[in-house]
Amino acid sequence: MTDQPQGFETLQIHAGSNPDPATGARQTPIYQSTAFQFRDAEHARKLFGLEEVGFIYSRLTNPTVAVLQERVATLEGGAGAVACSSGHAAQIMALFPLMSPGDNVVSSNRLYGGTVTQFTQTIKRFGWSASLVDFDDVAAIKAAINDKTKALFCESIANPGGHITDVAAIAKIADEAGIPLIVDNTVATPYLCQPIELGATLVVHSATKYLTGNGTVTGGIVVDSGKFDWSASDKFPSLSQPEPAYHGLNFHAALGPMAFTFHSIAIGLRDLGMTMNPQGAHYTLMGIETLSLRMERHVENALTVAKWLEADPRVESVSYGGLASAPSHENMAKTCPKGAGAIYTVALRNGAKACEDTVANVKLFSHVANLGDARSLIIHPASTTHSQLSPEQQIAAGVGPNVLRLSIGIENVADIIADLDQAIS
Numbered sequence: 001m002t003d004q005p006q007g008f009e010t011l012q013i014h015a016g017s018n019p020d021p022a023t024g025a026r027q028t029p030i031y032q033s034t035a036f037q038f039r040d041a042e043h044a045r046k047l048f049g050l051e052e053v054g055f056i057y058s059r060l061t062n063p064t065v066a067v068l069q070e071r072v073a074t075l076e077g078g079a080g081a082v083a084c085s086s087g088h089a090a091q092i093m094a095l096f097p098l099m100s101p102g103d104n105v106v107s108s109n110r111l112y113g114g115t116v117t118q119f120t121q122t123i124k125r126f127g128w129s130a131s132l133v134d135f136d137d138v139a140a141i142k143a144a145i146n147d148k149t150k151a152l153f154c155e156s157i158a159n160p161g162g163h164i165t166d167v168a169a170i171a172k173i174a175d176e177a178g179i180p181l182i183v184d185n186t187v188a189t190p191y192l193c194q195p196i197e198l199g200a201t202l203v204v205h206s207a208t209k210y211l212t213g214n215g216t217v218t219g220g221i222v223v224d225s226g227k228f229d230w231s232a233s234d235k236f237p238s239l240s241q242p243e244p245a246y247h248g249l250n251f252h253a254a255l256g257p258m259a260f261t262f263h264s265i266a267i268g269l270r271d272l273g274m275t276m277n278p279q280g281a282h283y284t285l286m287g288i289e290t291l292s293l294r295m296e297r298h299v300e301n302a303l304t305v306a307k308w309l310e311a312d313p314r315v316e317s318v319s320y321g322g323l324a325s326a327p328s329h330e331n332m333a334k335t336c337p338k339g340a341g342a343i344y345t346v347a348l349r350n351g352a353k354a355c356e357d358t359v360a361n362v363k364l365f366s367h368v369a370n371l372g373d374a375r376s377l378i379i380h381p382a383s384t385t386h387s388q389l390s391p392e393q394q395i396a397a398g399v400g401p402n403v404l405r406l407s408i409g410i411e412n413v414a415d416i417i418a419d420l421d422q423a424i425s
């Protein structure tokens, strides 16, 4: 091995994984064990005291899950990561160390529909709140930030409208406010977008989507850059002051760049229990081995199909940051130069009825509430994923009644186009 930093394509296969020391197994084994035997009483004491890193109990840490954590942290350029039971769990786990009752997060209004509901409804039960604003409007973001704001939150490429966020510009606003920027990098993946390099502190994923890549796992992950100074203000007492939930440990003083990650394991997973299981972690690791290859094909197919749709008289518009016609296209070179992902919306001229007919007539596309699968997927958001949003929220999210969401797969592109062509007819 040389000192030359390894490329993404190498790291997606190798980061975090070594032949199994006990058996030589080359693929990461599924350590389907709840507990791990301590060498002796001193070993047990050190593990519980966070003086030594190791495995205690799989709600907290597990060897298969640990490989996944290290791999995604490496691919995102972070210091550490915590895998979770779903993408939504990852969002709660990202906010948990930062927020107290009365605190708020300022978030983009271009969000996955489930996140809108989680942020505007469910987190209120914790005494937290979210202000949803247009993240293209710097003045609106700044105006929404107050003394109780503990994070900014956005998607690098927004689901479902394929809108590309200027992550570096948002990171600057977060820096000025002394708060972390959390980026949901699910639609872009670390292959297309590197939020930490652009200034983000935390990255969250629904591993359910492209990381696994074939619709077999529900999972999530939070990556911490390790770069945020939690002690620069008194905004983040759970990280920068003695934490009563962990015998008075000051996580930042004791663990430096790993403070957030250890807090998430030692308190977040311990008490919230949103843990990823070893089998899910194994499938996700398998998926990540081919992430770059899949994303190249996803992007190539998505652009070809989007251009075909845009030129079709039955189509009113296509909302995809990869098209020169898109308002957010100018952000592509800054945020995701290798491509704008493969999720977008298409508005049909003949309204909601045409959308329902198209969904009923597809043969190759699958009509499901998922995205980021190897197979092409279609859904009518207004009547499904986004039906719990108000009409105003639906329009803000770009999913009015005549809009379909497509997740373009890695099949032969001519077959994808042929299926849409016959279904829209």
Ligand SMILES: *Cc1c(COP(=O)(O)O)cnc(C)c1O
Pocket: 086, 087, 088, 089, 112, 114, 115, 155, 159, 184, 186, 187, 205, 206, 207, 208, 209, 218, 219, 220, 371
């Ligand atoms: C699917 C999704 C989520 C939620 O992830 P789950 O694994 O379904 O909990 C969050 N953000 C984005 C952008 C998503 O696409």
